[in-house]
Amino acid sequence: VTAPGREVVVTGLGAISPLGIGLAAQWRSLVEGRSGIRSISKFDASGFPVTLGAEVPGFRPEDFIEEGFERAAMDLPTQLAVAAARMAIEDAGLGPGAWDPARAGIYLGTTGFNFSDWEAVSEVALRAAAGAPAALDLRSFGRELAKSADALRARLSSPVASTLAIARRFGIRGPFGLVATACAAGGQAIGAAKRAIERDEADLVIAGGAEESVNPVKLLRFCLLGALSRRNAEPARASRPFDGQRDGFVLADGAAVLVLEARAHAERRGARVYGRVAGYGASSDAYRVTDVPPDGAGAVLAMRAALADAGQSPDAVDYVNAHGTSTRVNDVVETRAIKQVFGERAYALPVSSTKSLTGHLITAAGAIEAVIVCLALRHQVIPPTVNHEVPDPECDLDYVPNHARPARLETVLSNSFGFGGQNVALVLTAA
Amino acid sequence: MATRVAVTGLGLVTPIGVGTAEFWDRLVAGTSGIRRIGGFDASTFVPAIGGEIPAEIYDPDRWLPDRKARKLTGRMVRLALGAAMLAVRDASLDLAALPGERTGVFMGANQDDMEFLKLCRLFVESADPADPGRLDLEGFARNGQRACQPLEYLRSIPNMAAAHIAIACQARGPNCTFHSLGTAGLQAVGEATLAVGAGEADVMLAGGTDSWVQPETLRKAASLGTLSRRDDPRACRPFGADRDGIVVGEGAGVLVLERLDRAAARGARVYGEVLGYGTAVDASDFPEAAQPAAGPLLAMERALARARLGPAALDYVHAHGEGSPAGDRAEATAIGRLLGSRRRTVPVGALKSLTGHLGAASGAVELIATLLAMERGLVPPGRVGAIDPACDLDVAPVARAHRVDVALCHAMVTGGLSAAVVLGRAPEGAAA
Numbered sequence: 001v002t003a004p005g006r007e008v009v010v011t012g013l014g015a016i017s018p019l020g021i022g023l024a025a026q027w028r029s030l031v032e033g034r035s036g037i038r039s040i041s042k043f044d045a046s047g048f049p050v051t052l053g054a055e056v057p058g059f060r061p062e063d064f065i066e067e068g069f070e071r072a073a074m075d076l077p078t079q080l081a082v083a084a085a086r087m088a089i090e091d092a093g094l095g096p097g098a099w100d101p102a103r104a105g106i107y108l109g110t111t112g113f114n115f116s117d118w119e120a121v122s123e124v125a126l127r128a129a130a131g132a133p134a135a136l137d138l139r140s141f142g143r144e145l146a147k148s149a150d151a152l153r154a155r156l157s158s159p160v161a162s163t164l165a166i167a168r169r170f171g172i173r174g175p176f177g178l179v180a181t182a183c184a185a186g187g188q189a190i191g192a193a194k195r196a197i198e199r200d201e202a203d204l205v206i207a208g209g210a211e212e213s214v215n216p217v218k219l220l221r222f223c224l225l226g227a228l229s230r231r232n233a234e235p236a237r238a239s240r241p242f243d244g245q246r247d248g249f250v251l252a253d254g255a256a257v258l259v260l261e262a263r264a265h266a267e268r269r270g271a272r273v274y275g276r277v278a279g280y281g282a283s284s285d286a287y288r289v290t291d292v293p294p295d296g297a298g299a300v301l302a303m304r305a306a307l308a309d310a311g312q313s314p315d316a317v318d319y320v321n322a323h324g325t326s327t328r329v330n331d332v333v334e335t336r337a338i339k340q341v342f343g344e345r346a347y348a349l350p351v352s353s354t355k356s357l358t359g360h361l362i363t364a365a366g367a368i369e370a371v372i373v374c375l376a377l378r379h380q381v382i383p384p385t386v387n388h389e390v391p392d393p394e395c396d397l398d399y400v401p402n403h404a405r406p407a408r409l410e411t412v413l414s415n416s417f418g419f420g421g422q423n424v425a426l427v428l429t430a431a
Numbered sequence: 432m433a434t435r436v437a438v439t440g441l442g443l444v445t446p447i448g449v450g451t452a453e454f455w456d457r458l459v460a461g462t463s464g465i466r467r468i469g470g471f472d473a474s475t476f477v478p479a480i481g482g483e484i485p486a487e488i489y490d491p492d493r494w495l496p497d498r499k500a501r502k503l504t505g506r507m508v509r510l511a512l513g514a515a516m517l518a519v520r521d522a523s524l525d526l527a528a529l530p531g532e533r534t535g536v537f538m539g540a541n542q543d544d545m546e547f548l549k550l551c552r553l554f555v556e557s558a559d560p561a562d563p564g565r566l567d568l569e570g571f572a573r574n575g576q577r578a579c580q581p582l583e584y585l586r587s588i589p590n591m592a593a594a595h596i597a598i599a600c601q602a603r604g605p606n607c608t609f610h611s612l613g614t615a616g617l618q619a620v621g622e623a624t625l626a627v628g629a630g631e632a633d634v635m636l637a638g639g640t641d642s643w644v645q646p647e648t649l650r651k652a653a654s655l656g657t658l659s660r661r662d663d664p665r666a667c668r669p670f671g672a673d674r675d676g677i678v679v680g681e682g683a684g685v686l687v688l689e690r691l692d693r694a695a696a697r698g699a700r701v702y703g704e705v706l707g708y709g710t711a712v713d714a715s716d717f718p719e720a721a722q723p724a725a726g727p728l729l730a731m732e733r734a735l736a737r738a739r740l741g742p743a744a745l746d747y748v749h750a751h752g753e754g755s756p757a758g759d760r761a762e763a764t765a766i767g768r769l770l771g772s773r774r775r776t777v778p779v780g781a782l783k784s785l786t787g788h789l790g791a792a793s794g795a796v797e798l799i800a801t802l803l804a805m806e807r808g809l810v811p812p813g814r815v816g817a818i819d820p821a822c823d824l825d826v827a828p829v830a831r832a833h834r835v836d837v838a839l840c841h842a843m844v845t846g847g848l849s850a851a852v853v854l855g856r857a858p859e860g861a862a863a
Contacts, residue, residue: 047572102729106712110610112542112589122566125551126558141551141650159542159610164847168714173729176712176848177618180540180589180610188607192622199625201709201733216568217550220575221584284536284597284606289503289585301532301603305631419585420594422606 005264008194009431010274012092012259014084014208015371017358018054018252022087027375030383031404035236035357037250043216050228052235053214054252054359056080065169074165075116080255081108081162081210082169088206089170092259093271096171105174105202106167107193109185109209109363110159115217162210174202180363182418183323184282185209186256187366187426191280193260203265208371209364210255222251227327237387239360241324241353242331242399244390249325252359256367258374274374278411278429279312281305285421292329292421296337302423303341303413310427312411314342317349317427319382319407321373321414324353324399325360332394334415339397350407352400356386366416366424373412373428382407434628437857439699440522440687441799442514442638446482446680446786449489450517455803459830461812463664463785465678468644478662481644482680482787489513494599503582504591505543506681510792511592511640512599514683518636519600522687522699526600535604535632537623538593538685539615539639539791543586547647553578592640596685604632610791613751614710614850615639616684617794617842621708621734621852623688633693638685641790648679648790657755667788668815669752669781670759670822677753680787684795686802691858702802706740706837707853709733714847727751727765730849731841738853740837742769745777747810747838749801750824752781753788758845763822766841778833779824780804781813794842798852805835805856 015022018036019029029036039045040053064083065071071079115121128144163176175196179189186209193207213222222228229248231238240246266273283305285298292298307314322334331353339346354372361368376382381404388401409430416424441451446464448454457464464482473479491509494516495501515536519526556578557570585591590608597606605626609615616639623637643652652658659666659676668674694701711733713726735742748770751762767774782797783789789796804810810833814826836856843849 044568045572047569049576112587112610119566121551122554123564125554126564126566129552129555130563132555141548160612160844160848163611163712164714167712167847173711173713173726175710175733176611177622177710178609178611178615180608181606182588182590192607195625195629216571220572220579221587223572224576224579224581225584226581282535282605282607283532284594284603286531286597286601286603288598289591289594290582298603305605418590419588420590421597422590422594 002198005262006198006200007263008197008260008277009263009266010258010277010374011261011266011271012088013274013371013374014087014091014257015368016056016059016080016084017254017368018056019358021059023375029357030354030372031381033384033386033402035386037235037238037359039235040214042214045219048219048223050219050223050230051232052238052250054250055214056253075114076212077114077116077210078162078165082165084208084210084255084257085166085170085206088257088259099204101171101173103174103203104172105176105196105205106163106172107177107189107205107207108163109189109367110178110180111211111363112159112180114212115215116212118215118217166206181422182420183362183365184416184418184422184424185363187416187424188282190258190277190367190370190426191282191424194277194280197260197262203262205260206257207260208257208367211362211364212253213251213362214253219251229326239326239356240387241326241356241385242392242395243388244392246326246328246331248327250359252361254361254368255364256371258370273431275377275431276429277426279306279310279427281309281425283423287421289420292333294333296333298421298423299334299337299417300340302425306425306427312427316411317413318409319412320349320351321369321412322351322353323415323417324355326355335395335397346397350382350400351397352383352385354383369414370426373414377409377412377428377430380406380409435691436624436627436688436705437691437694438686438702438705438802439689439694440518440524441702441802442518442521443684443796443799444484444489444510444513445682445796446484451803458785458800458811459809461829465664465666465787470644471646473649480662480666480678482678483644484681503586505586506642507540507543507640508592508595510681510683511538512595514638514685515596515636518685518687524687530633531601531603533604533633534600534602535606535626535635536593536597536602537607537619537635537637539609539619540589540592541641541791542589596636600636602636611844611848612791613793613844614842614848615791617840617850617852618710620686620795620798621850624705624708627688627690633690635688636685637688638683638795639792640683641792642681643679643788643790644681652679659754665815667754667784669754669784669813670763670818670824670826671815672817672819674754674756674759677755678787680789682786682789682792682796684792684799686795686798701857703805703857704855705852706855707734707738709737710850712848724761724764724768726847727762727841727843727849728768730851731765731769731839734839734851734853740853744837745839747778747804747835749780749797749838749840751841751843752783754783755845760821762843763824766824774823775825777825778810779826780810781826784813784815794840798840801838801840801854805838805854808832808834
């Protein structure tokens with residue numbers, strides 16, 4: 001049982017997503033059902049079977065990161081992470097010196113290599129091989145690389161680059177965690193941060209994730225997996241979780257950061273509280289790395305663990321922010337899992353997938369969805385699942401189709417599942 | 432930690448041995464596992480040495496009989512599966528009787544880099560015919576779909592080791608992968624201990640896996656200038672006067688952690704208890720800065736505080752000791768401050784002198800080495816040559832009898848991340 005002062009509350013939010021930059025932009029798009037998904041514009045994607053994606057419009061790193069913090073050497077995910085962290089810290093009303101660095105921690109979902117520097121790497125490779133692929137060996141590559149080492153520094157220091165950049169920029173010397181559980185990582189980083197506060201290792205934690213998935217290397221890999229929607233002609237209609245005509249998810253860029261605080265710490269400084277991270281649960285499907293069990297048993301375990309951690313019964317839940325990727329398999333299995341956890345009540349329980357609007361932020365998905373849930377709690381409105389047009393008999397719950405819905409929200413469950421059978425659930429409650 | 436957490440099984444796959452018996456024998460003898468790399472053509476690297484696990488001591492396909500599964504798994508997963516299954520066997524865990532929902536897996540792991548050069552070749556194949564210095568993305572898309580495996584993404588992501596172990600053990604409880612390079616394995620064990628302590632699981636398999644003996648890792652390390660230039664099985668010289676950099680290595684280590692009362696009830700052999708765990712990020716202090724030891728010291732103090740012990744309780748410290756000029760100096764300063772007047776009398780372990788840097792596996796493997804030292808009353812050697820006067824610690828040149836009741840293991844990423852775990856001797860009366 002957690003001591004009341006060690007309860008974990010959310011006091012600041014930062015979000016940069018395909019829906020826009022900042023909280024107001026996120027919320028406006030969510031309630032108006034305005035999609036952030038378009039044709040890919042960052043590079044020429046015309047050769048790929050998928051040409052749509054969810055990019056962040058108009059992100060200027062110089063708006064958030066001073067020169068001298070190696071802004072230019074940072075890759076896009078690191079820039080997004082630092083910018084979202086700054087937003088969240090300012091949103092929490094925390095100025096310089098507002099916390100004890102030794103009692104501040106950082107937990108981020110991470111993706112491994114970002115391949116954000118694909119252009120620089122490809123240029124080095126092309127120069128090294130001088131037109132003949134067989135001539136490319138480590139020696140020639142290394143020689144070319146030595147000439148352009150500075151441009152690749154950020155890549156070389158990844159995956160810990162964003163953790164170190166945020167820690168240095170904002171003054172954090174407490175505990176840390178870099179969670180690499182694929183699409184569950186953002187949610188799991190928040191869960192791990194919750195534990196660090198409960199255990200009295202930190203009073204304040206920066207938690208979340210950043211992702212750049214719209215780049216040629218990742219697009220290629222996800223195209224090969226066959227997991228992406230190919231509705232290239234209608235990008236805004238491509239992500240359609242739980243809809244009968246769904247055909248895959250949409251890669252997205254973005255970052256989301258939450259400032260989590262021990263309740264006593266937040267109260268002492270009179271902070272505004274969005275809500276509480278009341279429960280966290282994680283599990284593994286232990287089934288197949290390529291597939292999920294048809295009954296969603298692993299997802300059920302995670303949801304039950306999160307509810308138990310929150311000391312809540314399923315009956316307390318007012319809304320489920322689903323993982324809802326818009327793949328054929330995920331949405332059916334998640335629906336079954338929700339039915340197992342909530343029984344008959346599942347049919348009366350609003351379940352929505354905001355990925356219908358944001359696309360899939362992969363390792364940052366759980367983080368942006370936690371931010372969205374906090375905004376839903378604040379506004380007492382459930383964001384919709386857009387593009388819900390054709391019923392799927394196997395997806396027969398109330399998915400809050402197409403229109404935002406005012407509702408009394410006290411307790412919300414947010415799911416994040418990842419390749420490899422990772423399952424994470426968070427319970428967020430009103431203050 | 433209200434719930435006491437015991438270590439009841441150890442499994443490892445390292446350059447100096449597979450399984451605890453072989454590993455311990457070579458460790459005590461001071462036999463280096465660092466050799467000329469044979470797994471791929473590394474002749475372009477000078478020197479081309481590493482702690483590579485030779486095929487004659489470990490068959491990476493051993494635990495993956497399914498050919499389809501092999502296609503899907505990189506070397507890290509294959510090393511990790513061996514370590515996990517050895518740990519399960521060592522703990523005499525009956526997998527069929529294990530409560531799957533109460534059994535979890537936490538691993539430190541890295542991204543699988545094997546395909547990097549292949550990706551670069553793909554870039555080259557996809558050069559713009561009109562301008563061979565530029566990439567033609569349309570060609571890249573076309574060539575990539577032809578040349579790459581459909582499931583390549585799944586092969587590359589760090590959480591695959593924990594996923595495969597969970598499948599092999601039907602461990603459906605908490606599952607997490609940490610990706611903080613050199614601190615990841617230690618973190619996985621520390622966090623897993625806390626998960627058992629918090630009642631989230633009864634049994635955890637926790638550890639790390641990594642392979643830095645790969646072209647991409649060597650390339651990166653070479654371009655960062657962090658590699659030792661010596662062509663010598665004794666190239667890695669932790670805290671040594673003439674140390675000149677790290678040596679890449681590969682391996683995996685997995686520990687079985689369980690509630691002490693559960694271990695006692697089933698009469699399990701208890702290697703020791705995990706008493707405390709702490710981490711610190713301290714990016715304000717780069718190695719060249721004035722206070723580079725602050726982060727490591729913070730992590731060690733936090734782990735001790737969590738164990739409710741002071742530095743005076745420590746009989747042994749296992750250092751990260753990677754052999755780098757700046758990193759070792761920072762760490763030695765921190766350990767020296769922690770131990771105070773006892774800095775010359777508390778033995779310090781430095782396994783990397785024999786294995787090279789095992790990346791995300793190193794913390795887990797070094798915890799195992801420390802538990803074996805505790806059980807056997809013998810601290811293994813770690814010193815190569817003379818100790819740097821600026822790193823004035825007691826690193827033994829040969830194995831030495833020494834009773835260890837409380838030990839601390841430290842791991843770091845030079846330049847900002849530190850983690851520490853405190854281990855205690857198995858309580859009297861526990862099966863041994």
